[in-house]
Structure formats: structure tokens, C-alpha cells
Amino acid sequence: MAKRKKSNLQWIKETLELSPDHHWEGPDDYKIFVAGRGAVRFNVPQNWVFEPQEKSFKFMDKKPPDDDCCLEVSYNHLPPNDWTLFPLKNTLKKIMEDDSRDVIERGEVITVKRQTAKIMWCEIKFIDTQAEPREAFSRTCVGLGSNIQCLITFDYWADQAEQLIPIWDEVMRSLTLGLYIRDPRTGLAFPD
Numbered sequence: 284m285a286k287r288k289k290s291n292l293q294w295i296k297e298t299l300e301l302s303p304d305h306h307w308e309g310p311d312d313y314k315i316f317v318a319g320r321g322a323v324r325f326n327v328p329q330n331w332v333f334e335p336q337e338k339s340f341k342f343m344d345k346k347p348p349d350d351d352c353c354l355e356v357s358y359n360h361l362p363p364n365d366w367t368l369f370p371l372k373n374t375l376k377k378i379m380e381d382d383s384r385d386v387i388e389r390g391e392v393i394t395v396k397r398q399t400a401k402i403m404w405c406e407i408k409f410i411d412t413q414a415e416p417r418e419a420f421s422r423t424c425v426g427l428g429s430n431i432q433c434l435i436t437f438d439y440w441a442d443q444a445e446q447l448i449p450i451w452d453e454v455m456r457s458l459t460l461g462l463y464i465r466d467p468r469t470g471l472a473f474p475d
Contacts, residue, residue: 299468307470313453316340316356321463321472323358323433325454352439352447354454361430367401375403375425382421384409400428400460408441420444422451429461 301307309315313326316333318340327342332350334341339357343350372392379389388408395402404424411419418441426433435454439447462472 301470302468305468305470306472309457310453315457316342317464317467318356318358319360319431321459322360322431322461323356324457324459324462325356325435326457327354327454328450351443352437354435354437354450356433356435358431358433358460361427361432363430366427366430366432369401369427371401371403371425371427375405375423378423378425379405379407382407382409384421385412387418395424395426395455395458397428397458399462400426400458402426402428402455402458404435404455411440418442424455424458426458426460431460433458433460 307315309326312329314329315324316327317324328344331342331344331354332346334343334347336355339355342354344352372394375392384407386407386409390406392403392405395404402424403426404422406420406422408418408420411417420437420439420441422437424433424435424437426435435458437447437451437454459472464470464472
């Protein structure tokens with residue numbers, strides 16, 4: 284079996300001037316994150332730190348190691364198929380049941396209503412033992428739509444839930460799959 288070449292992935296940041304009549308809209312203090320020309324799109328706090336990974340994208344409230352929360356997203360292009368029959372709820376339940384952390388509480392699967400996508404998420408509460416034991420939450424979202432599958436995770440401290448849950452709510456509210464942007468200067472989106 285041939286060895287896979289190690290990826291030497293390098294991200295290039297490019298800044299473009301928006302057209303005066305652009306269609307980008309988001310809440311105050313948020314920026315719009317777009318991956319894969321619109322394969323995945325959602326709003327994230329303006330001042331959060333962005334760190335691209337080899338196979339995912341991370342957003343943190345502060346630069347590590349001082350960060351208190353982490354939102355991470357990855358996505359896959361799926362072959363053309365009718366994905367409406369995929370057992371998303373059972374798959375998400377299995378993912379959450381297999382979590383190896385010291386789970387003390389499991390939430391129910393929540394469905395996010397969308398016309399063009401199936402989006403579900405669930406939450407666990409666990410004891411983080413990296414330094415001193417501390418309660419934390421982890422939310423996991425799986426979305427399927429327009430032959431795109433996304434996985435979003437959000438880990439945060441239990442004592443910061445009140446200020447961080449609205450951020451998760453905005454990510455879920457704004458999550459869009461497979462609405463492609465032809466020209467990023469205008470923000471005009473078209474389904475695949």
C-alpha cells in the first residue's frame with residue numbers, strides 16, 4: 284500500500300473590497316464565516332481568533348492558551364444522493380454516547396428547522412480534568428444539506444454558559460449549507 288504524502292497545507296489570506304451594493308448581512312459584532320465558497324456559512328463573533336487546521340477551522344474567544352471556549356467546524360462534500368433518509372438523529376446520539384470524557388449529563392437531540400438542510404445538535408456536560416477538575420459543556424452539531432455534511436463542536440466552561448449560549452444560538456440560526464457564493468465582493472449566493 285502506498286504511503287500518503289503529508290499535507291503541507293498553507294492558507295492564504297486575501298482581503299477584497301466589498302461592492303457598495305453587497306448582500307452580506309450579519310448581526311452587529313459578528314463576522315460571516317464562509318468555507319468552500321459557501322459549502323458552509325455561519326456567523327461568529329467579530330473579535331474571536333481564527334485558526335485554520337488541516338481538516339477543520341477553529342474559532343476561540345482568545346488566543347490559546349488563554350482561550351475559554353472553542354468552536355470548530357469541518358465539512359465534507361457528499362456524492363449526489365437523497366440524504367433525507369440518512370438516520371442523522373441516531374448517528375448523533377451514537378457520537379454523543381461514545382464520548383470518552385467524564386460525562387455527568389446528556390441532553391436531548393435538538394432539531395434546527397431548515398428547508399434545505401437537516402440540522403441536529405446535542406449537548407453533554409462533563410468534568411474537564413486537564414488542570415483542576417472543572418465542569419464544562421460540549422455541543423455537537425451535524426448538518427446535511429445540498430450534498431454537504433458538516434460537523435460543528437463547541438466546548439466551553441459551565442460557569443460561562445450564560446454568555447456563550449447566545450453565540451451558539453447565532454451559529455445555529457445562521458448555519459447555511461450548499462449556498463454557493465459566485466463573487467465574494469457582492470455576497471450573492473446561489474444553490475448548487
